[in-house]
Amino acid sequence: MARNDSRDWAIEAQGLVKRFDGVTAVDGVDLRVPQGAIYGILGPNGAGKTTTLRMLLGIIDPDAGMRRVLGSERPHDMAHAIGYLPEERGLYPSMKAFEAIGFLGALRGLPQAEGRRRGRILMEKHGLGHLADRQIRQMSKGQAQQVQLLGTLVHAPQLVVFDEPFSGLDAINQGRLETMIRELAAGGTTVIFSTHVIAHAERMCDEVAIIAGGRVPFAGPVDVARDRIAPQVRLETARVEGAWRAAIPAEARCDLRSDGGAFWYFSLPDSGIEPLLRALIEGEAGILSLSIERGGLHDAFVAIAGEAVAQAMNTTQPEDAQ
Structure with a gap:
């Protein structure tokens, strides 16, 4: 992987391979994470x-491949x-939260006294100051998760890596975590998190x-991922038949209306919206509504990874798929 000096990379990896008992778990992964980015790793x-x-x-x-973290090929040196x-x-469980x-x-590497001070x-x-002197065993699961999250950040790292950070959090704490991640990135910290919930990414x-x-x-x-999917058109017409039908892709879905009109759903043709509009107007299709929506990351994921993988993402932990 050639270095691109026009960008600063928090992480670079090329050809990472890892096998366990003869089974290949990771097979040639290439990654580049820009400094200061919020970077998601998606998969079931x-x-x-x-x-x-x-x-x-x-x-x-790794069994093969190269990795460079914060400029060093020895990740431990950057711990x-x-x-x-x-x-x-x-x-x-016997420790107090700030401890x-x-x-x-x-x-x-942070001196413990300084870490405790920062912990408070x-x-x-x-909003957890009232819990600072409470033992971990006396806290709810969500509160303990927040304490561990703060412990991840107490030494003011340049790079933060969260593995499925939203798992097990209720909607309120998910929102708080999202706010925290955005604040970290706004301050120049690189944030990487893995997730099986596409909406988070x-x-x-x-x-x-x-x-x-x-x-x-x-x-x-x-x-760029979303650009893999053509924008989606939703068209409502007062009529169903006419020469203008030739401008609508043959694979378009048509839902008939009770009053003789129809809803049409299809990908925006490569020729763009202008020829379609011209045909509809000149053919007197009776346009009642027209909207164009860009494809979402879920649609891009399906196109890239396949429907089966996307279904596995959606059914792994239903409570997180909000």
């Missing part, structure tokens, strides 16, 4: 998302500048990588 459970993240962070080594929230979460945050900061400040900032991400079967069929800006 078992697609290779967690394995990819762990290789990028140096938790496990002090990285925050990581794993999917499997856990804190020492747990300080402890997690200490694991990244962070808890106050995020569509709302938040600048760029995404789609992982399916351990491979990456697409990596790049969300807008």
